[in-house]
Amino acid sequence: MxxxxxxxxxxxxxxxxxxxxxxxxxxxxxxxxxxxxxxxxxxxxxxxxxxxxxxxxxxxxxxxxxxxxLGKKTGLKKYKINKPKKDYKVIIDSSVKNVRPYTACAIVKSLKLNDEKIKELIEIQEKLHITIGRKRKKIAIGIYPLEKIKLPIIFKALEPDKIKFILLEMDREMSGLQILQRHPAGRDYAHLLAGKAKFPIFIDANKNILSMPPIINSQLTGKITEKTKDVFIECSGFDFEILKKCLNIIITSLADMGGKIYQMELKYKNIKITPDLTPEKAKISLENTNKLLGLNLDEKQLKQLIEKMGYDYNKGGVKIPAWRIDILHEVDLIEDVAIAYGYENFIPEIPDISTIGQENSKETIKRKIAEILSGLKMLEVSNYHLTNKKDEFTKMGISKKQEKDFIEVEESKTDYTLLRKYLTPYLLKNLSENIDSEYPQSIFEIGKVFKLQKEEINERENLAVAITPGNFTEIKQRLEYFLKMINVKIKIKEPEEFPLHFIDGRVAEIILGESDLMSKQMKVVGGDGRRKEKPNSETLNKRIGFVGEIHPKILKNWKIKMPVAIFEINLEEIFEKLG
Amino acid sequence: MEKIIESLSPNERKILPHLEEKKISEICKKSNLDQTSVLRALEYLQNKKIVNLSFKKKKIIEIGVNGALYKKKGLPERRLLHLLNEKRILKLQEAQKESRLSNDEFKAAIGALKKKAMIELKNQRIILNANKEEISKKILEESFIEVLPIEHDSLSPEQLHALKSLQNRKDIVRTKEEKIINIEVTELGKKAINYRIKEKDSIEQITPEILKKESQWKSKKFRRYDIVSSVPAINGGKRHFVNQSMDYARKIWTDMGFKEMTGNMIVSSFWNFDALFTAQDHPVREMQDTFFLDKKATLPDKKIVKAVKDAHEKGTTGSKGWQYEWDDEEAKRLVMRTHTTCLSSQTLAKLKEENLPAKFFAIGKNFRNETVDWSHGFEFHQSEGIVVDENADFRHLLGYLKQFFKKMGFEKIRFRPGFFSYTEPSVEVDVWHPEKKVWLELGGAGMFRPEVTIPLLGKHIPILAWGMGPDRIITDYYGIKDLRELYKNNITQLRKIKFWMK
The missing domain is CATH 3.30.56.10 (Phenylalanyl-tRNA Synthetase; Chain B, domain 1)
Known part of the structure; x- marks a missing residue:
């Protein structure tokens, strides 16, 4: 979450x-x-x-x-916006269409900048980049000293080798490609321009490059100092609406610092003017608010509350500040009413509705199984679902060539890179990490395992039990006891093939069924008096797992010096049978 | 006195007459018991105030494996000396070959003899300096080996010197610490020794034989046991403590009338994100944060996919939506579920209106692409519930939360505004930790947005939802500082760890 x-x-x-x-x-x-x-x-x-x-x-x-x-100045805060002066223009060349099609721009004048404020400016830019800017992918912001720029400005895309300028805090020119290869910011964001034939630039009327978004500004025309009074601001990206909002967030903050906002004329196919602080209008209904929040407000209270959150309210209509990006629906306004009301002021109430609680039947069966095995003095362990190839294959005696049907996760940050196919390797890992604990040891795990089956993902619940020192007789005793207790009949069969970690001649297949074949002919009547479908013959005679002694070569791989006997079974068939 | 005598175990009785012997080995011999039994019996006797035991540590020098060998065959320097006695001058190489000493032994022998000025080395040759008399005399080390074992405190200066030089060589001598027990018989003990013990009148372990005939036990005394003395610990089997606590959470939910949802850990992005109105460019949908699989899922029926797509692109009734082009390929990407809320979205899509009001809960593991340290891991538990009720409101949500966390054992609880992309209003739940005296952020809650409910249910019905991470409660309950301990599966720790007593 x-x-x-x-x-x-x-x-x-x-x-x-x-x-x-x-x-x-x-x-x-x-x-x-x-x-x-x-x-x-x-x-x-x-x-x-x-x-x-x-x-x-x-x-x-x-x-x-x-x-x-806090109630000090409620309602929508208004800002004076000055119309664009004659050359306050940005010409958007059609060449940017395939790289970074949009920009929203503004000029803010009469700023009194000092170190602190410059720091604040840089910080707001960075925070916006990381958050709604999605690390500059969605929005890249540039702020430039207006006195170094000759208006109008052109936003266009050029072949990388034709782009040459001195980067911020550097002393020599670099070309577009060099920037991506050599400059730290270039390397960090190179993926955003990768594969593009042309890179976007802002360039002024003197043909000085201001910046190459979303990477970096120029040292000449893109560095804010304490002497800077007026700034040019642009936000470039792919979604004009979000760029406008982002621009509004920046210019209102600058205006709060004492700046004067000027609009600019953006020459797209049609002319657009930014910034635009006209509030968006929405409706909020008193009835919906009261119903959603469980309150009994009157309109006056509603007005008071919503205006405490920076909106203007008039007869069911709300004016939304142009810097808010999060108001999609009336519920967003109602939440703000709740915040203004104070979460601490709501009186919690439990409604009188009756529902029946119910545990999932698989969970019941799993708990019963765990209880039975605990009664056999076994300890339940709990391992990760993710594992690695070394534990899953190499140590289990499975060669690289034989690795199959496994599911890998993409770009894991740890060595845990694939999903476990069965529980046995983890139980052996547990035993190998506990050679200093007192013997005998007997452990079990109930958990999800994952494998590819005909290109489909098969996710199921398994049970594995390991005892050490232990032999075939002892593990089979436990298997049979546990299945008897849950009233599941099985057959033990000589396997035609079996997992490599067992000893040939000391491993058996566990087959579900046997006496079920007899009961199949009997009429079965369910609790509701109706005839029930019997499990079809496919679930009968189905192999649900193996039981046997672990081969010494596998024990050696795990550095275990005690004999180990294990069974592992698929519980899904058992769930189906019992559930 | 009689009571004390009655309480003596057979072994205690056996050694009682021999307590005046000072050496344990003597007591062993006379009582015909092994040393462990004697020591244990002595300890029991001390508990009964029959003897006072005092311990002294003694350092004993013993002969080592090599030492024992050399005692028989002679020290390497002796063997070299024998050889030199015949030849007087020898090349180093020849000397080693003929003496049949290993490299290390040879070096040690040369060193030892040089130190004693019995030989000197010149131009890769060994020249014998010692005279016949010196050669025939036993060197210090040889005499020392012969007197072993010996107590360290009783060593003469020469012996100390020999010990030092031998200690530098491999396993010729060993030092062992021995506990010397001094037994002092108390006044009570002396009386006890003189007390005549009627062996056959008291019953030890009750056996089936004894129970067969009444005469075997009637009018006999049962030997009194030392009931306060410690007995060896035993271990039982049990569920993993995390699963014990999960069962507890499950009980709280069912007590409150919630029905359990379960499902796969691998799900489509559609159920995990899209159906919960998480925009497709949200950072949580990057590989950086979430485990994706290189596989695609099939999407559910077209109607619901269309509704979700619309909610994202242009919103549902009254919503603006996220206003971007929704991509069904992105929705098909399989993920390791990042929250159990993906079970809620799937459950809601199947819910029928006639079954309302309804309450559901889920408990399970979730995944995130994360490195592992004491406070983070790539797997974590989550538990959450939803209430689908036409008449539910925000105050009900807070009411459920209050009751839920009270059942979890948290009396004092605080609600703060929060943010989750699929709820509005959203709530952060803090609980008061009475010992640490701090608010702990324990859960998130909210009411599902119409952009979530309408596509899933066909119309907007209020849904209250809340979730929490139980891992923090478990570590707190067990005083575990490091989250990795939850999955360490250390058998000794699992044997010792207490039951979840809630």
Missing amino acids: KYKMAIINLNKKQFEKEIGKLDEKMQDRIAMFGTPIEKINNEEIQVEIFPNRPDLLSYQGFKRSFLTF
Whole structure:
């Protein structure tokens, strides 16, 4: 359920000056706003931002929403947007269509930047990249000093060898391909441009390259310093709507820092103007809200609550801030009403509905089996479902050529790379890791095993029992006792073929059935008085496993110095029979 | 006194008359018992205050395996000396060959003789320096070997010197620590020794023979046992402690009227993600986070696939959806389930309206592509439940949560806003840990989004859902710090670990 967390760091001094004292009550408010505190010390607090609220990923964005939540300034916050000046244009060349088709741009002026604020700017950019930007795949953001740029700007794609510019924090030119091969950011994000004939660039009217998204800015035209007052901002990617939202998140934060927002004219086939902070309109019904939350609010209360979350409300209509990306449905608004109401203020209630509880029948049978085996002084073990080839095959005496029917997981971060086909290897592993524990040892496991069967995945439940020191007689005694106790009849047969880890002549096939063949002719009447279908003959006489002594060469592979006897059976047939 | 005498075991009785013997070996001989039995009996007698035992440690020098051999054949230096006695001067190589000493032995012999200035080496030759008398005399080490075993404290300075030089060589001598037991018979003990024991009147172990005839036990005394003395431990069989706790969780759910869902661990992305409104570009759907298999599943019937596709692309009634092009190939990718919620989605798709209200739960293992350390693993447990009820609301969700966690043993509980892509509103559940005095994040909850319920049920019916990771509760209950311990399968630990007593 949990995904990668996004954490923002808030300066404690700034917080206390601009929001309020960080006492216990305030900390509680922060958690109840839906931004749990991860860490707090004398300098800073770290809060977690859930993925649905990228607009909270900067101090400015957090402050704006949190203050309304505290009831200080409720309702939709309005920003002045200036119309584009004459040359505030970005021309989108059709060549970007196959690489990175869209960009949303803005200019923010009159910023008073210092070290702190520059750091904040870089941080918001990075947080957005990692979260909604999906590591720059979906959105790449660039912020540039306007004074170094001659407008208008062109967004186009060029062959990599035609792209040459000095990268941020570097002193010499690199070409498009060199960037991907040599620059650290280039290597990190090379996969996003891999296989493209042309790479996208932003280039100004002086033919200076501003950047090569989604990789890196230029040192000349793409470096923000304390002297920078006005900035050009672009978000490039594949989905114009999300780019616009992302742009809104950035420019409103900059405006909160004191900047003035200017629109730009984007020359696509048709002209588009960004940014656009016009609130989206949606409906929220008092009835739905009360029904979903189990409350009895009146409209005035609803208005109060929803405005505490930064919306404007008027007669069932809601204006949604243009920087919110998470409002897809009325329920999203209703959740915000619940947050404003305070989760701590709801009175929990259990409704009076009657349902019958029921354990799954397989689980009942599994528990019974475990009880029977525990009665035989056996210990239940519990191993991973994932394993590796060495344990699954090599140590079990199966050569590379004979490895088959196994299922691998893709790109495992550990040596556990495939799903176990049976339980026996793990039981032997357990015994080999316990040679220092007191003998005799007897262990069992009930668990899922996986294999490919005619290209289909076969997932089933197995039971395996191992005893050491133990011989054929002893393991067969246990097998027969346990099956007798659950009233399942079997036949023990000389096998035609058997797994390689057993000793020839001391291994038997376990066949389900025998006396079932007799009862097949009998009429069977179910509890409801109706005739029941008998299990068909296919389930009868079916091999469900093997029992035998483990071959010394396998014991040697596992460094086990005691004789081991094992049985492993497929429980699915037994479930079917008993269930 | 009689009581004490009655309580003596046969072995204690046997050694009682011989307690004045100082050496254990003597007691063994006289009582005809082995050393272990004597020692144990002595300990029991001490418990009964018949003797006082005091222990002293003694260092004994014994002869080693090589030492024993050399005692018979002569030390290597002696053998070399014999050879030199005949030849006086010998090439090194020849000397080794003729002396038939191994490399190590030869080196040791040369070293030892050089140290005693009995030989010198010149131009790869050994020249004998010692005279006849010196040769015929036993060297220190030889005499030392002959007196072994000997107590370390009683060694003379020469013997100490010999010991030092021999200790550097392979297994000629060994040092052993021996416990010396000093037995002091107490006043009570002295009385006991003088007390006449009527052996045949007391019964030891009750046997079927004794029970056969009444006369065998009637009017006889049962020898009193030392009932406080420790007995050897035995081990029983039991379920794995994790599974014990899983059964406990299962009981809580069924007590609350929930029906169990089970299913495969390998599922399609469709059930694990798409049906739960997790967008196809969500990071959890990358190999980085989730185990995918290089295999495709078949999708369920077209109607439901279409409904899920619509929910993603343009939303359902009143929703905007994620607004992207939904790809059914992506939905077919098989994964190791990342949560048990994939069982809920499959159950809901089969649910019929006439069976409402309904409650379901699941317990099981889930997977994520993760490295293993003390707090993480690629397999983890999850337990979760859903309530499908036309009239359910958010307060009911909190009510169920409160009761559920109370049954789990957590009285104090707190709800915070949370986020899960398939629930809205969403809740994080914290429980108060009374000993650690902290809030622990233990579960997630919420009401399924209409984009989830409508495709699965055909219309929006409120569904309350919550889940939790039991692993944390198990480690807390057993005081386990490292999650890896849950699957270590250390037999000694499994034998010792307590039952889950809830």
